[in-house]
Each structure stands twice: as C-alpha cells, then as structure tokens.
Amino acid sequence: MARPLIQLALDTLDIPQTLKLASLTAPYIDIFEIGTPSIKHNGIALVKEFKKRFPNKLLLVDLKTMDAGEYEAEPFFAAGADITTVLGVAGLATIKGVINAANKHNAEVQVDLINVPDKAACARESARAGAHIVGIHTGLDAQAAGQTPFADLQAIAKLGLPVRISVAGGIKASTAQQVVKTGANIIVVGAAIYGAASPADAAREIYEQVIAASV
Numbered sequence: 001m002a003r004p005l006i007q008l009a010l011d012t013l014d015i016p017q018t019l020k021l022a023s024l025t026a027p028y029i030d031i032f033e034i035g036t037p038s039i040k041h042n043g044i045a046l047v048k049e050f051k052k053r054f055p056n057k058l059l060l061v062d063l064k065t066m067d068a069g070e071y072e073a074e075p076f077f078a079a080g081a082d083i084t085t086v087l088g089v090a091g092l093a094t095i096k097g098v099i100n101a102a103n104k105h106n107a108e109v110q111v112d113l114i115n116v117p118d119k120a121a122c123a124r125e126s127a128r129a130g131a132h133i134v135g136i137h138t139g140l141d142a143q144a145a146g147q148t149p150f151a152d153l154q155a156i157a158k159l160g161l162p163v164r165i166s167v168a169g170g171i172k173a174s175t176a177q178q179v180v181k182t183g184a185n186i187i188v189v190g191a192a193i194y195g196a197a198s199p200a201d202a203a204r205e206i207y208e209q210v211i212a213a214s215v
C-alpha cells in the first residue's frame with residue numbers, strides 16, 4: 001500500500017518560528033501547510049518564501065476559500081502553492097472556480113468538509129467537479145467541544161470516491177495508525193507537532209506510526 005502523506009499544519013503567526021519549525025521537522029513531512037491564521041496574518045509573501053526554502057516539499061495554503069474561488073486562489077497558485085483549500089459549505093460554483101485556477105497551474109484543490117451538514121453529498125459533488133482531495137476536518141473549536149474526525153473519515157472512505165482523502169483534527173501519534181487504516185491518504189497534524197516539547201521527535205514518531213500502518 002502506498003504510504004499516506006504527512007502534512008504539517010503551520011498555524012503559528014510568527015514567520016521565523018514557522019520557518020524554524022518547518023526546518024526541524026522537514027525529514028518527516030511531505031506537505032507543509034501554511035495554516036489559515038498564518039496566511040491571513042502573513043500573506044502571499046510567505047508562500048514565495050516557502051517555495052524558495054523548501055522546493056522539494058509540497059505546499060498547501062489553507063485559504064478556506066468561501067467565495068470568489070478562482071479570483072482568490074489564482075495568485076496563490078501563481079506564487080507556488082501546490083494545493084489550496086476551499087470550503088465545502090461555499091458551494092459548487094466557488095469550488096469549481098478554485099478547480100479552474102488549480103488546473104491552469106497544474107495544481108490541486110482540497111475541498112474542506114468542515115461544518116458541511118451532508119458530507120457524503122458534498123464529497124460526491126466535489127469529486128464529480130474535479131476536486132483532487134476532500135478534507136475530513138474537525139476544526140480547533142469543535143475539538144475543544146470534544147469532537148473528533150474519526151466517524152466522518154470512516155463514512156467518506158467507504159464511498160470509494162475517485163479523490164484522495166485528507167484527515168485533520170487533533171491527529172497525534174496514538175491515532176495515526178487508526179486513520180491510515182481507515183483510509184486516509186493525507187494525515188494532517190498541527191498541535192501534536194508544533195505544541196510538542198520536541199517538534200522533530202513528535203514528527204518522527206508520527207512518521208514511524210504512518211510507516212508501520214502502511215505495510
């Protein structure tokens with residue numbers, strides 16, 4: 001089985017801290033994600049900086065686009081983003097706009113199913129529209145209220161859609177194997193790495209769990 005990719009969500013606002021975290025964890029990470037708070041705070045210049053410093057990594061910009069899909073996403077693809085995110089709740093017109101922008105740059109789109117009431121229907125429509133990835137995502141506020149992404153991951157994985165599945169929402173070393181076995185193709189980890197005493201050790205531990213679950 002192909003190993004799922006590991007994505008580090010960089011939600012820190014401070015640029016030097018963000019770049020340091022990326023350097024420390026790079027051996028274990030496939031996709032660097034410039035998180036939503038960071039891209040709002042730091043802007044497109046950080047996309048260019050990441051592409052310059054980490055040319056061999058995939059770069060996801062977590063725009064969580066809600067409207068004006070093509071117009072908003074296009075400059076981020078032009079700046080080097082390999083993947084941007086659009087909200088499933090934005091609706092198909094916006095999703096299709098981001099897909100148009102991605103296709104022009106040979107890049108990819110992740111439809112984030114956060115707070116989508118009918119996730120299966122949205123995932124199906126997104127796949128039909130040409131989205132590359134659907135994201136099962138329990139956001140930070142929902143996590144604080146005790147929610148997890150595991151049941152949604154299972155339900156979407158069972159559909160067998162022609163899209164890759166990303167999972168985010170409090171994933172850590174102890175749950176990495178479970179999400180791989182359930183069918184996630186991209187494992188997103190934020191706080192369990194950037195909040196760890198040793199982010200490099202935490203990233204390595206998650207990498208080892210993903211490898212162990214992929215054999």
Ligand SMILES: O=C(CO)[C@H](O)[C@H](O)COP(=O)(O)O
Pocket residue numbers: 009010011035036062138139140168169170171188189190191192
């Ligand atoms: O997109 C996000 C919040 O909206 C986070 O980046 C995502 O949830 C991953 O972080 P964590 O592992 O801490 O949940």
